[in-house]
Amino acid sequence: MKELWDIYKKGLIVENPIFVLALSLCPALAVTSSVIVSLTMGLTVLFVITANNVVVSLIRNLVNPKVRVPVYIVSIATIVTVAQLVLQAYLPDLYKALGIYLALVVVFAIILARAEVFASKNNLVRSFCDGLGMGTGFAIAMVIIGACREVIGNGTFLGFQIMPAAYDAPLMLILPAGAFILIGYLIGACKILVERIEKSKA
Amino acid sequence: MSHDEKNNSIFKIALNLTMACFVSGLIISGVYFITADAAAQKAVDMKNAAMKALVQDADKFNPVEGKEGWFKAEKDGKTIAYIVPSESKGFGGPIHFLVAVTSDGKVLNYDIIKHNETPGLGDKGGQDPFKSQLIGKKAENLKVVKDPSDKENVQAMTGATISSKAVTNGIKEAVEAVAHFTGGK
Numbered sequence: 001m002k003e004l005w006d007i008y009k010k011g012l013i014v015e016n017p018i019f020v021l022a023l024s025l026c027p028a029l030a031v032t033s034s035v036i037v038s039l040t041m042g043l044t045v046l047f048v049i050t051a052n053n054v055v056v057s058l059i060r061n062l063v064n065p066k067v068r069v070p071v072y073i074v075s076i077a078t079i080v081t082v083a084q085l086v087l088q089a090y091l092p093d094l095y096k097a098l099g100i101y102l103a104l105v106v107v108f109a110i111i112l113a114r115a116e117v118f119a120s121k122n123n124l125v126r127s128f129c130d131g132l133g134m135g136t137g138f139a140i141a142m143v144i145i146g147a148c149r150e151v152i153g154n155g156t157f158l159g160f161q162i163m164p165a166a167y168d169a170p171l172m173l174i175l176p177a178g179a180f181i182l183i184g185y186l187i188g189a190c191k192i193l194v195e196r197i198e199k200s201k202a
Numbered sequence: 203m204s205h206d207e208k209n210n211s212i213f214k215i216a217l218n219l220t221m222a223c224f225v226s227g228l229i230i231s232g233v234y235f236i237t238a239d240a241a242a243q244k245a246v247d248m249k250n251a252a253m254k255a256l257v258q259d260a261d262k263f264n265p266v267e268g269k270e271g272w273f274k275a276e277k278d279g280k281t282i283a284y285i286v287p288s289e290s291k292g293f294g295g296p297i298h299f300l301v302a303v304t305s306d307g308k309v310l311n312y313d314i315i316k317h318n319e320t321p322g323l324g325d326k327g328g329q330d331p332f333k334s335q336l337i338g339k340k341a342e343n344l345k346v347v348k349d350p351s352d353k354e355n356v357q358a359m360t361g362a363t364i365s366s367k368a369v370t371n372g373i374k375e376a377v378e379a380v381a382h383f384t385g386g387k
Contacts, residue, residue: 033323064218071222078226082233089237092244171361174323 004129011133014197017110018141018183019190024110028145029179031101035158038146040094041101042139044083046132049111051079053131056119063120072115077106110138141186148182149173256302256311257283269383275302283310284380290372293364294318297327301376305384309339312373324365332359332366336373341381344374 032038055075063071087095119127153173155163172178260275273285288299295318302310314328345355346367358366
């Protein structure tokens with residue numbers, strides 16, 4: 001149990017997909033302009049990465065190593081398409097809200113990276129925990145970025161006005177360039193945190 | 203070489219990938235088979251709900267003959283508005299609208315059905331305060347300007363001029379189409 005917890009935990013901070021591994025920065029820039037969108041995206045990725053890790057772990061002995069990457073992509077695309085079809089049929093409102101982001105999940109580097117680095121070499125339970133951890137880390141990072149951008153750039157949180165009406169929001173932070181600068185600061189903050197954690201272990 | 207031929211011949215590799223795609227295809231078609239009916243039903247429901255939201259006073263929606271996708275919103279047997287699909291080129295690709303136009307050629311309401319505009323900037327084109335600017339306007343005032351003192355026309359959204367223009371033009375087209383349609387009767 002301890003081992004599984006460690007696999008889960010490392011995705012949260014020490015190997016956080018966005019702040020430490022710096023993978024999938026594209027969605028971190030593109031779809032974090034508000035908290036709710038960031039959260040939706042984070043949860044979608046959490047689901048897809050976990051499901052994909054499980055599938056890849058199950059088929060890891062059947063796949064020829066020379067075509068493993070295309071096979072992983074096919075697996076991710078299948079999961080996303082199935083999710084899309086199911087949402088369309090039973091939760092059309094959520095489907096509408098996710099829009100194009102859902103299809104974009106297919107090409108997220110972090111999902112392929114976890115399939116390649118972890119799930120293709122580990123058993124089902126371990127891969128499941130890794131996917132869950134990485135997905136949670138991704139979602140947390142997305143929400144943090146989204147919260148900073150929405151509060152500072154738009155003066156709202158989850159759509160509610162929290163800044164005084166006279167607050168003149170800097171447009172910079174809503175634009176992708178502002179998100180890039182913000183992510184830079186957050187990576188710096190995360191680095192300090194990781195160093196603290198490692199020091200306390202040593 | 204013998205090892206290569208046994209496990210890594212091009213045929214085997216290709217077969218491996220083909221199998222993966224085949225299984226994937228099977229799964230997707232299976233899911234589609236189950237969900238297709240429900241999805242089509244939901245799409246119709248959502249369209250009706252969307253039209254109801256656009257023209258709240260209406261009690262009936264009838265398709266307009268000879269015009270694909272057009273609907274008449276009726277109240278007590280009288281046409282109070284037309285609901286027209288429209289499309290224009292936005293910042294990130296086509297934007298699809300459903301526009302409700304009153305019989306005398308004013309924008310009653312509109313809804314963006316599908317778009318790829320920048321989240322946080324261009325996607326505000328379907329929300330207030332931008333939306334409320336367009337409502338009630340006639341075709342000649344559907345023009346995007348950047349002069350804040352100009353109250354007659356439409357103010358561009360900050361940082362999203364192209365999206366503002368695209369939304370406005372798409373709606374203008376719909377209004378003109380309706381004006382042409384009702385004028386030609």
